[in-house]
Amino acid sequence: MNNDAQVTSSQRAVIEYPYSPCTTIKVIAGPGSGKTFTLLQKIHHLIKHEDITPQEILILSLTNKAVDNIKTKLLGIFRSLDTNESDGGHHQDIVDNIDVFTIHGLANKLVVEHEGIINIIEQNGWRGLLKLVTSEFWGTKKISSPTAKNLEMLLKDYKIKKINSKNETFHDNITSLTEIIDIMETCKVLTNDDLILKASKYLNETSTIESEFLHKVKNQYKVILIDEFQDLYPTLLPIIKEVCRNKQLIMFGDTNQSIYGFLGSNEEFMRELDTIHDKESHKTLHLYDNFRSNPEIIDVCKEISSHPVHNNERADFVMKSNSTIKPQLYNFNNDIEQMAFVVSEVGKLMCTNVKLSDIAILTRTNNHLNAIAEYFENYQIPYNKMVTQPEWLLDSKIQFLFDLLKVVVFAHESIESNSATLDILHRQSDFSVIITLSALRGVGSKSIQNLYSASVKSRLSLWDYIVTVPTTRWPSGISNKNKITEYANILSTLVTDETLWNTQSPLQVIQILSKIAMSLDYSPLKNMSIEESQAFQGNLEKMFEVMKLCSLNQPYDMKLVKWIVETFFENSTDQWSQTMVTQEDKESGKISLSTIHSAKGLEYPIVMLLNSTGDQFPIEKNAFYVGATRARNLLYMININQNKLSPWQEPKIFSNEHFWTYYNKDLRRPIDNIPKILANNSAKYSSLQTRFGLRRYTTSSCTKVLYRLLKHVCK
Numbered sequence: 106m107n108n109d110a111q112v113t114s115s116q117r118a119v120i121e122y123p124y125s126p127c128t129t130i131k132v133i134a135g136p137g138s139g140k141t142f143t144l145l146q147k148i149h150h151l152i153k154h155e156d157i158t159p160q161e162i163l164i165l166s167l168t169n170k171a172v173d174n175i176k177t178k179l180l181g182i183f184r185s186l187d188t189n190e191s192d193g194g195h196h197q198d199i200v201d202n203i204d205v206f207t208i209h210g211l212a213n214k215l216v217v218e219h220e221g222i223i224n225i226i227e228q229n230g231w232r233g234l235l236k237l238v239t240s241e242f243w244g245t246k247k248i249s250s251p252t253a254k255n256l257e258m259l260l261k262d263y264k265i266k267k268i269n270s271k272n273e274t275f276h277d278n279i280t281s282l283t284e285i286i287d288i289m290e291t292c293k294v295l296t297n298d299d300l301i302l303k304a305s306k307y308l309n310e311t312s313t314i315e316s317e318f319l320h321k322v323k324n325q326y327k328v329i330l331i332d333e334f335q336d337l338y339p340t341l342l343p344i345i346k347e348v349c350r351n352k353q354l355i356m357f358g359d360t361n362q363s364i365y366g367f368l369g370s371n372e373e374f375m376r377e378l379d380t381i382h383d384k385e386s387h388k389t390l391h392l393y394d395n396f397r398s399n400p401e402i403i404d405v406c407k408e409i410s411s412h413p414v415h416n417n418e419r420a421d422f423v424m425k426s427n428s429t430i431k432p433q434l435y436n437f438n439n440d441i442e443q444m445a446f447v448v449s450e451v452g453k454l455m456c457t458n459v460k461l462s463d464i465a466i467l468t469r470t471n472n473h474l475n476a477i478a479e480y481f482e483n484y485q486i487p488y489n490k491m492v493t494q495p496e497w498l499l500d501s502k503i504q505f506l507f508d509l510l511k512v513v514v515f516a517h518e519s520i521e522s523n524s525a526t527l528d529i530l531h532r533q534s535d536f537s538v539i540i541t542l543s544a545l546r547g548v549g550s551k552s553i554q555n556l557y558s559a560s561v562k563s564r565l566s567l568w569d570y571i572v573t574v575p576t577t578r579w580p581s582g583i584s585n586k587n588k589i590t591e592y593a594n595i596l597s598t599l600v601t602d603e604t605l606w607n608t609q610s611p612l613q614v615i616q617i618l619s620k621i622a623m624s625l626d627y628s629p630l631k632n633m634s635i636e637e638s639q640a641f642q643g644n645l646e647k648m649f650e651v652m653k654l655c656s657l658n659q660p661y662d663m664k665l666v667k668w669i670v671e672t673f674f675e676n677s678t679d680q681w682s683q684t685m686v687t688q689e690d691k692e693s694g695k696i697s698l699s700t701i702h703s704a705k706g707l708e709y710p711i712v713m714l715l716n717s718t719g720d721q722f723p724i725e726k727n728a729f730y731v732g733a734t735r736a737r738n739l740l741y742m743i744n745i746n747q748n749k750l751s752p753w754q755e756p757k758i759f760s761n762e763h764f765w766t767y768y769n770k771d772l773r774r775p776i777d778n779i780p781k782i783l784a785n786n787s788a789k790y791s792s793l794q795t796r797f798g799l800r801r802y803t804t805s806s807c808t809k810v811l812y813r814l815l816k817h818v819c820k
């Protein structure tokens with residue numbers, strides 16, 4: 106952030122727009138106009154000049170990345186604007202008291218406050234539930250090899266139909282689906298949509314006794330700020346409406362950057378949201394400037410996406426000067442050639458004193474991103490892959506270990522509760538039992554379906570049924586009974602195991618769980634290749650780090666294992682956000698790799714927008730617009746399949762003194778040595794080419810050479 110930045114007149118109009126309850130301010134502006142910058146300044150203004158306290162402000166966004174970005178920059182804004190306050194700790198206090206959440210994070214906090222531990226369903230969960238649906242049911246749907254995704258979509262449809270049928274009776278003959286919904290409800294397993302609905306319900310209820318956070322959301326917040334409103338979709342409406350009622354709602358966004366259309370219409374969402382406050386209390390403001398991309402990048406955006414990047418209705422709008430270098434357009438016939446070009450170009454840029462961290466490679470899909478990451482990995486090219494959640498948490502083996510722990514903790518709890526009746530707590534372990542059992546070799550879907558139905562009939566939890574009912578009384582159609590009883594016996598020892606219950610050592614918890622998983626003959630842990638086992642070891646270390654964090658914030662009267670089950674996911678995201686921020690500071694020597702979606706709101710001096718060579722579709726208009734406008738100074742468009750543009754490359758880019766002066770000035774770097782750097786860069790690159798035997802970049806064998814070259818210049 107530019108600390109001596111002067112706010113422009115259009116930014117000032119937003120910042121100084123008066124506070125008043127029950128009003129809506131919509132700020133519409135293009136990329137790089139300073140929406141995030143203005144949002145941060147607005148918060149400072151509210152606290153310093155409008156008598157709003159930090160505790161009365163709530164900032165909402167959609168992604169963890171955007172939340173981290175705001176949290177990190179808030180402190181910078183307070184420090185740069187209140188220079189006469191010598192007490193840095195005071196700024197920290199203010200910022201610590203401002204709540205910044207993702208919308209799902211806010212919903213989660215509200216629901217957990219009322220219901221205790223909940224589980225947000227992930228891939229393993231859907232796979233486990235899939236085992237409960239009979240083949241007859243899939244037959245009626247004409248799906249012969251159902252996937253977890255099929256089940257997820259069917260349930261989503263089913264629930265929407267139910268909601269839309271309002272007061273009519275919903276005739277439901279899909280027994281399997283209602284059963285699955287029952288299991289999910291009993292086991293407190295929620296989809297993200299369920300989470301939003303539940304949180305809205307708590308906000309909507311009128312109760313004389315309100316829990317602490319619910320009270321804060323309903324009565325304490327006075328101003329709600331939402332960043333990137335164009336990404337909000339209809340399912341989020343209930344919670345946003347409830348949260349914003351009677352407050353001042355300030356939203357920032359750019360409808361041209363809307364790239365979540367597949368989740369539903371943003372227009373519909375905005376129309377509905379407009380109804381929460383009277384029409385007369387609405388104000389729409391615009392930001393006119395562009396501080397980020399140079400005019401050459403802006404022109405190409407206009408040409409391809411037909412969206413104007415900035416609004417030049419005002420005479421005093423700010424815009425960068427020409428750089429003299431147009432965005433570069435390249436097409437390659439295969440991915441190897443494409444990657445070889447990328448590496449060679451990065452090499453040339455490095456010889457021109459560009460830092461690796463100046464460069465971002467943005468792709469359209471995760472698959473393409475992973476392929477590039479793998480390529481960089483193989484050639485040890487330093488990169489930092491940006492993801493929206495910790496990837497190690499998606500490792501099904503890690504999830505399995507965590508589910509084992511849940512089975513044990515819930516089973517222990519149900520003994521402690523002394524409840525003979527079939528209550529929620531009693532059945533809470535069902536979901537984890539289904540997931541862990543169904544992951545074991547030889548335990549088929551039919552067995553799980555029959556066992557589960559029998560447990561429901563007997564009014565016992567699935568765990569209690571397996572443990573207490575003799576196998577001779579189990580219904581027919583259960584194969585591999587030995588395996589299931591062995592599972593129950595092995596885990597039963599842990600339910601009362603003093604070592605596990607009294608340990609304060611996260612390492613010991615992991616050791617016990619891993620030993621149990623091995624004795625259960627859980628095959629994914631047994632048949633790993635060297636690479637897989639190295640990756641798993643890395644993930645296990647991350648699991649250990651999070652458990653260590655749990656042990657540090659564990660209340661003195663709570664057992665460690667129980668606390669881990671309750672707070673593991675929350676602690677994982679917190680720890681991940683912190684490491685992401687510190688890593689980014691440290692990793693100035695790495696190229697950023699990201700999908701266009703994950704790069705929203707960020708900016709880089711150089712962007713390479715890359716489409717896979719196998720993909721014949723042009724990059725969608727809005728995705729192109731978002732990706733291209735991440736670039737401040739230099740944009741490469743590689744295989745973007747846009748017929749509107751004919752290939753064009755700037756031959757003299759690496760000797761263009763005007764451009765490199767412009768580039769370094771923009772980044773506030775020294776410019777005196779530029780002529781010297783440019784006089785030597787091509788010689789430096791050529792001598793490296795000769796030294797490493799590099800003749801041309803189009804063959805795969807050359808990439809190894811390029812890599813060595815790159816490594817050399819990175820030193």
Ligand SMILES: Nc1ncnc2c1ncn2[C@@H]1O[C@H](COP(=O)(O)OP(=O)(O)OP(=O)(O)O)[C@@H](O)[C@H]1O
Binds near residue numbers: 705707
């Ligand atoms: N008044 C200003 N003076 C100088 N620099 C500014 C000013 N306002 C914003 N900037 C800078 O412009 C760049 C873009 O700002 P910001 O990220 O807030 O834009 P944005 O509108 O949120 O973009 P996007 O829609 O892409 O997220 C940042 O580097 C920011 O520090």
